[in-house]
Amino acid sequence: MRKDFLWGGATAANQYEGGYNENGKGLSIADVERGSQLGVTRQIDDRVIEGVYYPSHVATDFYHNYKEDIALFAEMGFKCYRMSIAWTRIFPRGDEEKPNEEGLKFYDDVFDELLKYNIEPIVTLSHYETPLVLVQEYGSWRNRKLIDFFVNYAQTCFNRYQGKVKYWMTFNEINATLASPRPWHQAGIVYQENEDRWQTAIQASHHMLVASAKAVKLAHEIDPHNQVGCMLLIPESYAASCSPEDQIARRNKMALTFYYGDVHVRGRYTNTCQSLWKKYHTKVQMAKDDEKVLSEGIVDYIGFSYYFSSIEGKDLQQVEGNVFTGGKNPLLPATQWGWQIDPLGLRSVLNELYDRYQIPLFIVENGMGAVDSVEDGQIHDDYRIDYLKQHIQALKDAVEIDGVDLMGYTPWGCIDLVSASTGEMKKRYGFIYVDKDDQGHGTLKRMKKDSFYWYKKVIASQGEDLS
Numbered sequence: 001m002r003k004d005f006l007w008g009g010a011t012a013a014n015q016y017e018g019g020y021n022e023n024g025k026g027l028s029i030a031d032v033e034r035g036s037q038l039g040v041t042r043q044i045d046d047r048v049i050e051g052v053y054y055p056s057h058v059a060t061d062f063y064h065n066y067k068e069d070i071a072l073f074a075e076m077g078f079k080c081y082r083m084s085i086a087w088t089r090i091f092p093r094g095d096e097e098k099p100n101e102e103g104l105k106f107y108d109d110v111f112d113e114l115l116k117y118n119i120e121p122i123v124t125l126s127h128y129e130t131p132l133v134l135v136q137e138y139g140s141w142r143n144r145k146l147i148d149f150f151v152n153y154a155q156t157c158f159n160r161y162q163g164k165v166k167y168w169m170t171f172n173e174i175n176a177t178l179a180s181p182r183p184w185h186q187a188g189i190v191y192q193e194n195e196d197r198w199q200t201a202i203q204a205s206h207h208m209l210v211a212s213a214k215a216v217k218l219a220h221e222i223d224p225h226n227q228v229g230c231m232l233l234i235p236e237s238y239a240a241s242c243s244p245e246d247q248i249a250r251r252n253k254m255a256l257t258f259y260y261g262d263v264h265v266r267g268r269y270t271n272t273c274q275s276l277w278k279k280y281h282t283k284v285q286m287a288k289d290d291e292k293v294l295s296e297g298i299v300d301y302i303g304f305s306y307y308f309s310s311i312e313g314k315d316l317q318q319v320e321g322n323v324f325t326g327g328k329n330p331l332l333p334a335t336q337w338g339w340q341i342d343p344l345g346l347r348s349v350l351n352e353l354y355d356r357y358q359i360p361l362f363i364v365e366n367g368m369g370a371v372d373s374v375e376d377g378q379i380h381d382d383y384r385i386d387y388l389k390q391h392i393q394a395l396k397d398a399v400e401i402d403g404v405d406l407m408g409y410t411p412w413g414c415i416d417l418v419s420a421s422t423g424e425m426k427k428r429y430g431f432i433y434v435d436k437d438d439q440g441h442g443t444l445k446r447m448k449k450d451s452f453y454w455y456k457k458v459i460a461s462q463g464e465d466l467s
């Protein structure tokens with residue numbers, strides 16, 4: 001393992017921060033999303049409707065508790081903390097030229113607090129929180145104008161936080177744009193009825209890839225110490241059988257992810273990408289310089305999320321998962337939300353990604369959503385410890401035996417937060433419990449779970465002591 005291995009945890013503004021309309025913040029698409037139940041897409045309103053509960057509005061209130069929370073991260077020994085900046089805190093509409101100073105100041109305070117404890121901030125610029133004005137007035141990433149708006153936002157952040165933030169990621173799970181499109185996808189697109197979703201998603205992806213490449217180039221120009229990664233959701237899949245057709249089905253599934261990896265890392269649309277255009281009868285409208293821009297904005301590392309695996313083949317029973325779904329694997333156990341637990345799959349994807357791209361990798365999300373119960377002020381989450389232990393062992397094997405270059409590990413939702421797929425609170429990932437329920441009731445009091453003490457030991461021993 002690297003000596004400077006970045007142990008930490010991960011969150012996103014729209015699921016954790018709250019303060020949705022404070023100090024000049026504008027609405028993002030997440031601020032008009034209602035909660036739902038397992039398997040049902042979350043409903044998006046066109047405005048905030050009085051009396052309706054929107055989970056992002058308070059979330060678990062990092063906005064007012066950041067000092068207390070960061071102190072808890074420090075107590076666990078975090079070397080880094082992955083978070084996102086809410087775009088609408090900096091540009092409330094998304095299309096302004098000048099940023100909102102109060103929004104910028106909030107993140108200054110957060111970064112200063114982290115640095116006080118020598119915790120390195122790892123910052124995602126866009127994590128499922130496209131400004132609502134850009135969605136409603138511009139059609140979101142369908143519209144090429146978003147490239148300039150995003151680049152202005154990115155440049156503002158790189159300039160303002162120079163010397164405080166070194167590690168950046170542009171779009172969270174950018175490949176979610178091409179997965180069975182749900183409206184809350186990274187692209188913030190609410191699809192119309194009868195819309196050719198593949199064409200829209202491919203074109204929107206192009207705009208995002210160009211925006212990302214421009215941001216990467218700018219980040220390097222502003223400060224050569226900056227390291228900018230892409231962020232991919234890895235839907236590890238196996239062929240359902242030894243039939244060659246199932247192998248090809250598996251390959252096709254992974255191609256939806258490599259589509260983005262290839263452009264981010266190789267700086268061009270490869271044969272993998274072009275074959276997808278053919279398969280879905282899509283055409284990418286490019287401006288004159290776009291290919292040059294892509295080739296100049298190659299990322300420094302690949303950040304990725306890994307939660308589960310599934311199988312590909314014919315007539316399979318489908319299982320739940322984050323954005324990408326797949327077939328049920330009879331050999332694997334699953335979480336209470338049906339996500340199949342597969343630590344060895346993590347070792348496998350680390351190898352596959354590193355073999356393909358040969359640049360450093362960073363596991364920026366991993367974890368198990370589970371219902372926790374509080375007994376006498378204690379939370380005995382041995383199931384979470386077990387899940388994380390197995391995944392850390394798998395990543396260690398990938399590094400120490402297979403030679404993969406891995407920068408760090410930030411388990412998802414290191415403190416309880418709102419679930420992205422369902423908006424629930426009861427689906428918890430944290431080492432730190434937050435008292436809040438699915439209707440938004442609770443004191444927001446923080447409590448350490450058993451996994452808090454366990455992870456502290458893991459970090460202190462550099463991953464040696466997993467007991």
Ligand code: BG6
Nearest residue numbers: 012173322369418419420421422
């Ligand atoms: C990832 C997202 O897809 O999965 C996170 O980047 C999300 O935002 C995480 O929270 C876990 O998904 P869920 O639906 O359990 O919150």
